[in-house]
Amino acid sequence: MHEYDILLFELFAIFVAAKVIGEIFERLKLPAVLGEILAGVLIGPYALGWIRPSDTLRAIAEIGAIFVLFHAGLEVSPKDLIKVGRTAILVAVAGIIVPFVLGFAYMHWRGNALTESVFVGVAMVATSVGITARVLGDLGVLSSRTAKIILGAAVFDDILGMLLLAVVDGLAQSGRVEWLRLGVLALEAILFALFMIFIGPQILSKLRPSLARLSTHNAPLIVALMVCLGLSFTAARIGMAAIIGAFFAGMIFSECSPEWDLRPRVYAITEFLGPFFFFSIGSQLDVKLFHGEMLAVAGIVSLLAILSKVVGCGLPLIHEGWKTVLRVGVGMMPRGEVALIVALVGLNSQIIAPSTYAIVVFMAALTTVLAPPLLRYLFRNAAKPIPAGAQGVS
């Protein structure tokens, strides 16, 4: 076969496998993204071995990750971030410190290296705001106060998690804990974030009239794609992860998104390229590593990941009663892309072992699988069910 014929076959096989297993998962009321990851596990090199990702496939997966985060950014408005109350910030911060400390302490106590333990701690930090929002939307409780706390906190948590990811990415590049470098990176990340939250949207709104005068078809989409690629590259150049730039690019365009109809268009690109990213995540998971002690450790890490969010996020809300504590805690429980990306960065730079990578994937999978049924149970009285698919992130 021609070189491109092989690539076409791989693209076809991966896309079909990811989407078919995703569809099966949707019918079982499980998140489709888990099905896409499972497709990677199944037909990837460690199980059936049908697809062994080439450099080109890995590059396409990286571009897919950029679009997953670009699309997520489109749902987060800078104004929401600035306006959101003290509660959400407290929930986010406590919900980051507790999982990090517990995850780090447990791994280090088990005898893992300092950097590896830091990676696991960071991977336990970031709530997947996409999954949370979609579950709350499906339950029809998006306008409740509890949901607003969860979403506000999840947004902060996502940004803090991303800054931590930048820190961790710097760690991966230098290979050891360079505190000065970490400080500089954190400062860079914070300045980058502040610029993107406060100044980026203003620059865009100044440029808006000129954008409307462009002759290019679909000019807003084209400019958004340029900014996405440009900020991804910039973020990567200053030592952060490229996807952080993509997330901020999405956030900058979040307020123009309805007017310019950006979301369905960017979502279409994400629908095409995203599965290759989730497949790639699964394809790097060696299922043979799960046995005996490994499974026990993965179970304990997952338990810590769940408890630490309930305790951490719940602590600032203890005066509002147990129901709110549990709802917010479980709402903040699912870990998604960020945890998997942290683990992947660690794996690729050989800071974390394949077994530790498998533990993080196990944790992300379990917290994501358990959240929807638990949330459904906790919101069983508040929920006003709406027709399936009528609302949601898409």
Next chain:
Amino acid sequence: MHEYDILLFELFAIFVAAKVIGEIFERLKLPAVLGEILAGVLIGPYALGWIRPSDTLRAIAEIGAIFVLFHAGLEVSPKDLIKVGRTAILVAVAGIIVPFVLGFAYMHWRGNALTESVFVGVAMVATSVGITARVLGDLGVLSSRTAKIILGAAVFDDILGMLLLAVVDGLAQSGRVEWLRLGVLALEAILFALFMIFIGPQILSKLRPSLARLSTHNAPLIVALMVCLGLSFTAARIGMAAIIGAFFAGMIFSECSPEWDLRPRVYAITEFLGPFFFFSIGSQLDVKLFHGEMLAVAGIVSLLAILSKVVGCGLPLIHEGWKTVLRVGVGMMPRGEVALIVALVGLNSQIIAPSTYAIVVFMAALTTVLAPPLLRYLFRNAAKPIPAGAQGVS
């Protein structure tokens, strides 16, 4: 820089260069696609040398080509093809024979090899229906009888051109003229086309109710992407070009496209990936080849390309008067993707020399650049100008 940082920079630089020069071309009332090709010429390896396409970039360009043709297919309904009158077929067939014979004869008379001359002839055949439709839309004359003849003929011409491309692609693979193999290929291509025109859409309409029941978000888009990748791979496997499969995939979904809102979504993917394809076309054009005799030959080939379409397409319409002959002939004049792809297939398989490749690109560029102003002049009385951008292919 990391490997992916370099790729991100290349993606960013190519996308910005293509779109900025495209925007300049739009303002000069020239087709944006020419600007995207020029970007490849300028910053590609033969002029400034800023970007030297890697294997990954070339693969992304190939996927871009698939989406350009998938999107074009979405605009062509199988029913339109079946219903269209004898006139359109005659115009298409005569408009294919005359350019092929003239192009082949001139190149062979100049002393070029048989296969190289066949490639140039084939490259002179296919009208770019996208450019034609967009110009007619901009002029506000899409509902005129002349426009309908042009569009109907352009559609047949496109399919016949694609079959010829399949023939030529087989030629490129075997390296010489194997007439038996060519016959089998032509038969395969025709059977594939007939299946896609008559049976494919019926299968899809039978499957439509099941598609509506799928739980996957955006299921119609996902299924369309699967079919696009699957037919592209299938077409490549049976010896045709992958993009032919993508075109038929688009055609099969053309009638469901409004209901499922497919076009803007597929267009978004094309907007992102297409520029890498057009850039790649330009990046393979060595501008230093254009001097003296070469320029004269390119000029003669371009002149033949223009005259042959006016004569060939006009011949069956001679009884309708010179105005119709000229309008239809000039409307069928722009050559686009197919000519460039034929040339690229020939170049990559070393059947046509870089100088011949340059001649074909020159011809495609000149016919595309000249068509819009000529059409505007020929339709100057019939035209009811509409606000720029209010209509068009996008």
